[in-house]
Amino acid sequence: xxxxxxxxxxxxxxxxxxxxxxxxxxxxxxxxxxxxxxxxxxxxxxxxxxxxx
Numbered sequence: 001x002x003x004x005x006x007x008x009x010x011x012x013x014x015x016x017x018x019x020x021x022x023x024x025x026x027x028x029x030x031x032x033x034x035x036x037x038x039x040x041x042x043x044x045x046x047x048x049x050x051x052x053x
Contacts, residue, residue: 023041
């Protein structure tokens with residue numbers, strides 16, 4: 001619980017957990033349930049984030 005000393009940190013962690021839960025449950029476009037597709041999807045997210053920054 002020491003890590004969640006502020007509401008902002010707690011919100012950010014919860015948002016990350018919920019994002020990965022949605023990925024695991026295939027709540028995104030063109031979902032094919034497999035580990036390889038999850039890895040590719042997350043890799044694309046980080047690529048897009050780098051472009052936006």
